[in-house]
Each structure stands twice: as C-alpha cells, then as structure tokens.
Amino acid sequence: MKCLLCEKESKGMPHARVTPDARKWHDQHFPGMNLDEVLAKTGICEDCIALPPAERKKLAKKAIDHEKNEYRRELMEDAVKKRRN
Numbered sequence: 001m002k003c004l005l006c007e008k009e010s011k012g013m014p015h016a017r018v019t020p021d022a023r024k025w026h027d028q029h030f031p032g033m034n035l036d037e038v039l040a041k042t043g044i045c046e047d048c049i050a051l052p053p054a055e056r057k058k059l060a061k062k063a064i065d066h067e068k069n070e071y072r073r074e075l076m077e078d079a080v081k082k083r084r085n
C-alpha cells in the first residue's frame, strides 16, 4: 500500500479493517468498483497516523489538492476523516 499522505510504501493496513457497514456504503455508492482493490491503494501509514492532527491535516490537504481523480479524492477525504478521531 502507498500512504496517501507521505507516499511511502508500507505494509499492513489490511483490508480487514473495513467494517461491514463501510463495505455496504461503498457498494451502494460505487457499484461495480472493487473495494479491496481500492483499499490496497488507499490508506494512511502508521507514521502518519502518529502525527499530530494539525500536521496530518496539512499533509492530507496537500495530497487531496494534488489528486485529479474525483473518486480517489473522496476516498482520501474519507480515510483522513476516519483517522481524525
């Protein structure tokens, strides 16, 4: 997986973290899209999770601003939101 924020390759961030609700949401909004495939490319590494929220937000904003693909942008925003708690 490539981290959304620092773009480092990292291992882990398994698909198993997806809740059944999240999967259902995905299937409803993006029918035909392979969630596992998307997740394999969309995540935030442990280093970035450990950053102070303000720093993480800065990185996230930069990454999202640079993303041209709307679908991926949504996923990124979603991923960042989930980590904020």
Ligand SMILES: [Zn+2]
Binding pocket: 003, 004, 005, 006, 007, 008, 044, 045, 046, 047, 048
């Ligand atoms: Zn990272």
